[in-house]
Amino acid sequence: MTSLIEATDLTVSHGGLGAPVLSHVDFLIRPAEIVTVVGPNGSGKSTLIRALLGHVALDSGRVERAPGLRIGYVPQRVHIERAMPMTVRRFLSLPHRVRDDLAAAALARTGVPGLEQRQITALSGGQFQRVLLARALLNDPQLLVLDEPTQGLDQPGIVAFYKLIEEVRAETGAAVLMVSHDLLVVMRASDRVVCLNGHVCCEGTPQAVSAAPAYRALFGAESQGTLALYRHQHDHDHDHIAGDHHHGPGCTHPH
Numbered sequence: 001m002t003s004l005i006e007a008t009d010l011t012v013s014h015g016g017l018g019a020p021v022l023s024h025v026d027f028l029i030r031p032a033e034i035v036t037v038v039g040p041n042g043s044g045k046s047t048l049i050r051a052l053l054g055h056v057a058l059d060s061g062r063v064e065r066a067p068g069l070r071i072g073y074v075p076q077r078v079h080i081e082r083a084m085p086m087t088v089r090r091f092l093s094l095p096h097r098v099r100d101d102l103a104a105a106a107l108a109r110t111g112v113p114g115l116e117q118r119q120i121t122a123l124s125g126g127q128f129q130r131v132l133l134a135r136a137l138l139n140d141p142q143l144l145v146l147d148e149p150t151q152g153l154d155q156p157g158i159v160a161f162y163k164l165i166e167e168v169r170a171e172t173g174a175a176v177l178m179v180s181h182d183l184l185v186v187m188r189a190s191d192r193v194v195c196l197n198g199h200v201c202c203e204g205t206p207q208a209v210s211a212a213p214a215y216r217a218l219f220g221a222e223s224q225g226t227l228a229l230y231r232h233q234h235d236h237d238h239d240h241i242a243g244d245h246h247h248g249p250g251c252t253h254p255h
């Protein structure tokens with residue numbers, strides 16, 4: 001198996017009730033790739049991540065993970081109980097105890113050195129996100145999975161966080177799988193983008209996806225920003241795009 005995780009023909013309907021949240025989704029991530037899943041609210045992004053991690057029951061299809069795959073997971077922060085009284089140091093030792101020097105190194109690596117004795121509840125949003133990333137890195141992951149990692153951060157905080165992710169990838173060689181709403185920033189940082197709306201609408205390089213009609217239909221005015229970003233860079237390939245693509249204004253590429 002050359003991929004880290006490979007899902008084939010996934011269909012998931014929570015509790016088997018009602019229409020499926022995911023229908024016939026194929027997905028894979030290879031070593032050292034940065035793949036981002038985008039899609040509107042309720043389009044099944046978190047469900048896909050949780051299915052890939054083996055946290056939800058599948059109606060059909062299958063998920064294969066490379067044997068012994070080490071995953072560092074940063075869940076959506078809304079799912080973490082921040083009201084719990086706990087120091088950063090203690091939090092880093094959940095669920096597995098870690099040595100002091102490794103905890104200190106992970107905090108330093110994510111740009112928040114020396115926070116060990118702070119209460120989790122006393123951290124800013126940006127600090128908390130970096131502590132979550134530090135905790136995920138302690139497992140020496142081959143794959144980092146980040147679900148909406150920049151929720152609640154301001155624009156400079158968002159840009160700084162993605163820069164950190166790219167540095168971590170460059171240093172560790174870990175692949176990165178992200179769910180995000182920060183279309184412009186995240187697409188710049190990704191090798192591949194998967195646009196989801198219950199099924200895979202389109203996927204490919206950021207350039208190709210930003211030009212795909214399905215992506216533009218889903219994101220409307222917001223997609224114009226990404227289009228503008230890539231309008232003058234036509235070194236893309238369209239191999240992964242289902243269907244035709246549209247040419248942006250001023251586009252001169254030949255097909």
Ligand SMILES: Nc1ncnc2c1ncn2[C@@H]1O[C@H](COP(=O)(O)OP(=O)(O)OP(=O)(O)O)[C@@H](O)[C@H]1O
Nearest residue numbers: 014015021039040041042043044045046047048179
């Ligand atoms: N545990 C659950 N039980 C029942 N329904 C669920 C469960 N988790 C998610 N859903 C439903 O599945 C659908 C997809 O949810 P999911 O969280 O995967 O979407 P999302 O794309 O991540 O959304 P968002 O951008 O709002 O985070 C939603 O309609 C949601 O209400």
